[in-house]
Amino acid sequence: MADIGIGANAQRVDGREKVMGKPLYGADRLPARTVFAAPVAATVGRARITALDTAAAERVKGVLAVFTYRNMDRLKKVDFSFAGGQAIQSHLPMQAPEVLYRGECIALSVAETPEAAREAASLVRATYDEQPFAVEMTAAGGTEVVQAKATPWFPDFVKGDPVPLIDAAPVSVDAVYYSAAQHHNPMEMLSTVAEWREGGLVVHEGTQAAQAMKMGLVIALGLPEDKVRVISPYIGGAFGQRGAISPHTILAAVAARRVGRPVKLTVPRAQIFHATSFRAATEHRIRIGADRDGRFVGGLHLVRSQTSRFDLMPYTGEETTSRTYGWPAFRGATTLVQLDTQTPGFMRAPMEMASFFALESAVDELAEKLAMDPVELRILNDAKTDPISGKPFSSRNLVRCLQRGAERFGWSQRKRAPRSMQLSDGTLVGWGVAAGAYPAYITPAIARIRMHADGRVELSVGAHEMGQGIRSAIAAVAEEELGVPAGRLRLLIGDTIVPPQHVTSGATGAATVSIPIAKASLRLRQTLAELAVKGGRTVFAGVDPTMTRLRGGRLHLPSGESVSVADIFAGARVHHADAEASGTAPGMSPDSFKQAALGKVAFFGPEFPTHVSFSYIAHFVEVRVDPLVPRARVTRMVSVADCGRVLSRRTAESQLLGGLVWGIGSALSEASEVDPRFGGFLNNNIAEYQIPVNADVRSLEVELLDTPDLMFSEIGAKGVGEVACVGAAGAIANAIYHATGKRVRTLPVRIETLL
Numbered sequence: 001m002a003d004i005g006i007g008a009n010a011q012r013v014d015g016r017e018k019v020m021g022k023p024l025y026g027a028d029r030l031p032a033r034t035v036f037a038a039p040v041a042a043t044v045g046r047a048r049i050t051a052l053d054t055a056a057a058e059r060v061k062g063v064l065a066v067f068t069y070r071n072m073d074r075l076k077k078v079d080f081s082f083a084g085g086q087a088i089q090s091h092l093p094m095q096a097p098e099v100l101y102r103g104e105c106i107a108l109s110v111a112e113t114p115e116a117a118r119e120a121a122s123l124v125r126a127t128y129d130e131q132p133f134a135v136e137m138t139a140a141g142g143t144e145v146v147q148a149k150a151t152p153w154f155p156d157f158v159k160g161d162p163v164p165l166i167d168a169a170p171v172s173v174d175a176v177y178y179s180a181a182q183h184h185n186p187m188e189m190l191s192t193v194a195e196w197r198e199g200g201l202v203v204h205e206g207t208q209a210a211q212a213m214k215m216g217l218v219i220a221l222g223l224p225e226d227k228v229r230v231i232s233p234y235i236g237g238a239f240g241q242r243g244a245i246s247p248h249t250i251l252a253a254v255a256a257r258r259v260g261r262p263v264k265l266t267v268p269r270a271q272i273f274h275a276t277s278f279r280a281a282t283e284h285r286i287r288i289g290a291d292r293d294g295r296f297v298g299g300l301h302l303v304r305s306q307t308s309r310f311d312l313m314p315y316t317g318e319e320t321t322s323r324t325y326g327w328p329a330f331r332g333a334t335t336l337v338q339l340d341t342q343t344p345g346f347m348r349a350p351m352e353m354a355s356f357f358a359l360e361s362a363v364d365e366l367a368e369k370l371a372m373d374p375v376e377l378r379i380l381n382d383a384k385t386d387p388i389s390g391k392p393f394s395s396r397n398l399v400r401c402l403q404r405g406a407e408r409f410g411w412s413q414r415k416r417a418p419r420s421m422q423l424s425d426g427t428l429v430g431w432g433v434a435a436g437a438y439p440a441y442i443t444p445a446i447a448r449i450r451m452h453a454d455g456r457v458e459l460s461v462g463a464h465e466m467g468q469g470i471r472s473a474i475a476a477v478a479e480e481e482l483g484v485p486a487g488r489l490r491l492l493i494g495d496t497i498v499p500p501q502h503v504t505s506g507a508t509g510a511a512t513v514s515i516p517i518a519k520a521s522l523r524l525r526q527t528l529a530e531l532a533v534k535g536g537r538t539v540f541a542g543v544d545p546t547m548t549r550l551r552g553g554r555l556h557l558p559s560g561e562s563v564s565v566a567d568i569f570a571g572a573r574v575h576h577a578d579a580e581a582s583g584t585a586p587g588m589s590p591d592s593f594k595q596a597a598l599g600k601v602a603f604f605g606p607e608f609p610t611h612v613s614f615s616y617i618a619h620f621v622e623v624r625v626d627p628l629v630p631r632a633r634v635t636r637m638v639s640v641a642d643c644g645r646v647l648s649r650r651t652a653e654s655q656l657l658g659g660l661v662w663g664i665g666s667a668l669s670e671a672s673e674v675d676p677r678f679g680g681f682l683n684n685n686i687a688e689y690q691i692p693v694n695a696d697v698r699s700l701e702v703e704l705l706d707t708p709d710l711m712f713s714e715i716g717a718k719g720v721g722e723v724a725c726v727g728a729a730g731a732i733a734n735a736i737y738h739a740t741g742k743r744v745r746t747l748p749v750r751i752e753t754l755l
């Protein structure tokens, strides 16, 4: 393993400053004269406001304004990000007396102190004319929409007709699986500091999508593009929740303009559950038919997923299930169910978490019927080429992940029958396995590099650091390509002064930005070689830049010749050298950079013109279940991932570990309880929304195969963050079945389910 550059196990570049509490998160910046805003949430499921009393709120000492739909500016609509816009949802609160869902913001107080703002907010009184609403997919009142008809750009995934093949198969499963809605509960609150300077707007906020936030503000407030800047150097947790502009950001910007002071708006912890997106509740019917040897003859994956009344949040999880096994025939299709909530969105492995709980549970059920080892069944049915397009995979090492994981876990010691691995005290032990996959995407990014004579390097690129470690991955690439130690690298990301800041999501971050960084670095080495020639070093004339290497402040040739960068600059009489490059994916249209500049999403993959690309993982899990109080505990997880080339080992492994923890949460505790009486979600706080704590997380082991996928990109790195938790919940549920003999098809699996 290298000790510097790509693949090294270097420390996080921001680790030290983070543990010292030094980085300033978006809303840690308080410009002089900042005032504070507090939102008021609707307490009804759907209604028309008939009276709003703000008099008492306005009388609170220090209150500057109380905004409601009556006095709020009329704003232009920003479209939903997955309908060609920039917003987390198209509906903007406080524009009309209608309340479309519980928790919608109906008023915003602004005051000299946060306390005064909160007190004022608590005194706003609304009277409602309540209307019927629906918040449960399983109850009446939802409106079903066939996704492929309503939004044909999210098609079904079809190869032949699997149904007659499954009907005729000697062995088959047909089961329905459910997953609960979930909410992100990040450490950093949703908060905005909006500041107007010389007619322009500067917004400080932790976001994964600075460009979308900027353009959303440009559209909503009707501002010129050059008058808005969004700055997001760090994010204290995101994973989909901050992938587009949320209503509170727009409201904060308007409030700041109206009161003529910078405004800080922090969404209270309990309002997070209704203020922005969440993971939709889903339902999956899975049918698999197999021959007597276990070979799949067909697969069916029918999804119902919730969305809002005003946006069609896509569900595309069948894209991955359809491409994971060598299905001779397959059909995957989605029905969206419109309910009276805010628009659901993306949350770590947004579609794949639930899809692979369903698929991998069904595969386990099939293995049971076939009396086959579930690892063997998966290996037997591994896809050799993409079943949907017929194209080859750029690389695919799922079988190696399964084999390596089985070896490391000690899978061969497993007794096949359920309930057969009890401990002497009666504790039930279960071992489960599941595979996971996640599409590999590339998004538009431009890297700009300036190297100074003293070796300092400034690098800017479109990227957002949400704790996943993208700064460390970028530093590893820069060290490899430019020989610059992390301490001499100044990195500018998450700031719209260096566009395009395309959304960092879908595990595109490091895998995407490393492409233009490597390309720009190559151009920089070419420039250095040319400058060296200019300064009289003729040995550098006409060299192929790919053969050069920058190490220790010197440009090296394979022949052993080298020259210091300082000498190059002195000889050519320059102070610095610049290089710029854009990273593209095969098949990416030049238009995608325009899209990205407009703050719109421009994902390429997983199907490219000549190949199909995914990241893969295999999870092996041990659970223990107390037979008296049947609480399942995950005692051991071993997961092996194939994410192409590893850029930063420390942060990639860390992403895998985090993904497993999310898997434990999804499998055993995390559920946003729907409230059919008042709408919205009931357990809207982190006391009652159960996130795994240390006691829930025992032994986790992760391994990366580190096999570069050079067909996917020149760098060969694919995404890590999302695939980490794909299949984890399935493996846990399968282990619970193995421990208890009870097949649970609903997430999360709780004590009452196992009683």
Ligand code: MOS
Pocket (backbone or CB within 6 Å): 208, 238, 239, 240, 241, 243, 346, 347, 348, 349, 350, 504, 505, 506, 507
């Ligand atoms: Mo991700 S859930 O696309 O940040």
